Amino acid sequence: MDIFDGIITGFQVALSFQGLLIVFIGAVTGTLIGMIPGLGPITAIAVMIPITYGMDPAMALLLMAGVYYGAAYGGAASSILLNAPGESMSVPTTFDGYPMAKQGKAGKALAISAIASFVGGTISVILLTLFAPVLASVAVSFGPAEYFALMLFGLLAVSSFADGSTVKALISATIGFMIATVGIDGQTGTTRYTFGNANLLEGVDFLVIALGLFALAEVSSLIFERKEKSVFGKKLGSLQLSKNEVKEMAGPTGRQSLIGFLIGILPGAGGTIASFLAYISEKKLSKKPEEFGKGSIAGLAAPEAANNSASSGSFVPLLSLGIPGSGTTAVMLGALIVLGVQPGPLLMTEHPDIFWGVIASMYIGNVILLVLNLPLIPYISKILKVPRPLLISLVIVFCIIGVFGVSYNTFDLYLLVLFGIVGFFMARFKFPAAPMLLAFILGGMMEQSLRQSLTISNGSLFIFVEKPIALTLIVIAFLSFIVPILRNRNRKKIDEDSVDQKYNSM
Numbered sequence: 001m002d003i004f005d006g007i008i009t010g011f012q013v014a015l016s017f018q019g020l021l022i023v024f025i026g027a028v029t030g031t032l033i034g035m036i037p038g039l040g041p042i043t044a045i046a047v048m049i050p051i052t053y054g055m056d057p058a059m060a061l062l063l064m065a066g067v068y069y070g071a072a073y074g075g076a077a078s079s080i081l082l083n084a085p086g087e088s089m090s091v092p093t094t095f096d097g098y099p100m101a102k103q104g105k106a107g108k109a110l111a112i113s114a115i116a117s118f119v120g121g122t123i124s125v126i127l128l129t130l131f132a133p134v135l136a137s138v139a140v141s142f143g144p145a146e147y148f149a150l151m152l153f154g155l156l157a158v159s160s161f162a163d164g165s166t167v168k169a170l171i172s173a174t175i176g177f178m179i180a181t182v183g184i185d186g187q188t189g190t191t192r193y194t195f196g197n198a199n200l201l202e203g204v205d206f207l208v209i210a211l212g213l214f215a216l217a218e219v220s221s222l223i224f225e226r227k228e229k230s231v232f233g234k235k236l237g238s239l240q241l242s243k244n245e246v247k248e249m250a251g252p253t254g255r256q257s258l259i260g261f262l263i264g265i266l267p268g269a270g271g272t273i274a275s276f277l278a279y280i281s282e283k284k285l286s287k288k289p290e291e292f293g294k295g296s297i298a299g300l301a302a303p304e305a306a307n308n309s310a311s312s313g314s315f316v317p318l319l320s321l322g323i324p325g326s327g328t329t330a331v332m333l334g335a336l337i338v339l340g341v342q343p344g345p346l347l348m349t350e351h352p353d354i355f356w357g358v359i360a361s362m363y364i365g366n367v368i369l370l371v372l373n374l375p376l377i378p379y380i381s382k383i384l385k386v387p388r389p390l391l392i393s394l395v396i397v398f399c400i401i402g403v404f405g406v407s408y409n410t411f412d413l414y415l416l417v418l419f420g421i422v423g424f425f426m427a428r429f430k431f432p433a434a435p436m437l438l439a440f441i442l443g444g445m446m447e448q449s450l451r452q453s454l455t456i457s458n459g460s461l462f463i464f465v466e467k468p469i470a471l472t473l474i475v476i477a478f479l480s481f482i483v484p485i486l487r488n489r490n491r492k493k494i495d496e497d498s499v500d501q502k503y504n505s506m
Contacts, residue, residue, distance in 0.1 A: 026066020264313020
């Protein structure tokens with residue numbers, strides 16, 4: 001079956017009454033779940049598994065796929081309005097989305113997010129349609145050495161998050177990396193840095209750190225800044241984008257849609273790495289990098305396009321190879337096996353209705369999500385009109401419910417408070433929180449890839465030089481770290497020289 005026949009088969013499945021209803025329910029459910037801090041797509045799909053028992057496998061996967069990319073859309077709302085990312089791939093959205101909401105541009109921020117998500121998802125689905133089988137073979141060529149180099153690139157790019165001090169960004173990243181090592185060593189089975197506490201055997205949960213460093217830290221700032229009438233812009237602001245604003249988001253959205261898709265097809269990479277790398281790379285490419293972190297349109301559009309593109313891209317290894325591209329698709333893989341379907345190279349020929357039906361449903365799902373999200377913006381943004389004391393209370397309650405709902409462990413609540421205090425003082429002393437969170441996310445994967453690489457090469461570091469992709473990524477990583485530092489030094493030297501010239505001329 002060629003691509004043309006396959007896509008016709010897919011649309012026959014997706015455009016049936018049952019298919020449309022399933023896609024709609026999945027997209028709406030995913031969006032609502034994505035808006036709630038603490039409930040990510042993995043939780044949503046895990047809950048959906050019992051519902052899919054007895055369903056047609058094609059319809060079951062359509063439902064789970066709708067929940068997946070719907071959650072990617074919905075995660076932007078809590079990140080922009082409350083600075084409370086519910087999942088890891090929504091964290092970069094807070095960097096510029098939340099400052100825009102504080103400036104009274106919440107409507108515009110949500111509109112940019114919805115449009116960038118739609119474009120990223122659509123471009124990704126087109127690429128998925130055309131190149132899924134070919135890209136699957138490329139994804140397999142990524143081994144531990146290439147993954148380590150990719151993680152190193154993300155980690156050394158912390159200078160992009162440095163707001164004036166690269167040293168503070170590196171200190172923050174180092175702490176994040178240290179936290180990532182807490183728990184049981186996956187290779188030797190020994191405990192590390194648990195201090196005899198059984199609650200730390202599984203490590204520290206991402207949600208505890210994210211909500212602590214961002215949401216609770218922001219709440220603490222609101223409580224202590226009583227002199228200000230309001231930190232939030234109460235007005236929704238215009239949803240309409242000017243020509244210049246569309247122009248400003250067009251380039252980042254297009255570029256990061258492609259990059260997000262390519263990262264999404266790598267098994268284990270997923271939307272988190274895609275959104276962080278999108279933000280980092282876009283800041284380096286921007287002519288106005290100083291605007292990032294202060295309400296930049298490009299800084300908001302880039303990660304939103306990338307994480308939605310990566311969500312679709314992660315279906316490439318799942319459908320073509322039977323290898324999950326993320327934690328969410330790993331849950332989907334298990335659900336499909338329970339339904340009697342084995343994803344892999346034969347899926348396209350043995351179950352074309354499933355393979356092409358999912359791809360076709362993504363076209364429809366992206367349109368449904370855009371049509372749903374844009375009109376709902378005025379209602380979603382009404383959260384800004386909530387009185388400040390009540391808003392603070394709601395954010396705290398959401399954080400507690402989100403953390404406790406994942407682990408059912410009161411110890412995690414103590415950790416949440418601890419990271420909230422840490423985040424508050426980091427903000428006070430201008431230590432960026434993003435490098436800590438990025439290092440925590442990448443730390444575990446980076447360590448695992450490094451140890452696997454050294455096991456394969458019998459301890460030789462030459463494995464990173466012998467692999468062309470790994471070597472290229474490592475060179476790019478070090479250049480991305482060193483060049484900004486040298487540029488800042490030259491800038492300071494030029495400024496000092498100009499001051500000396502003025503002083504001498506007086």
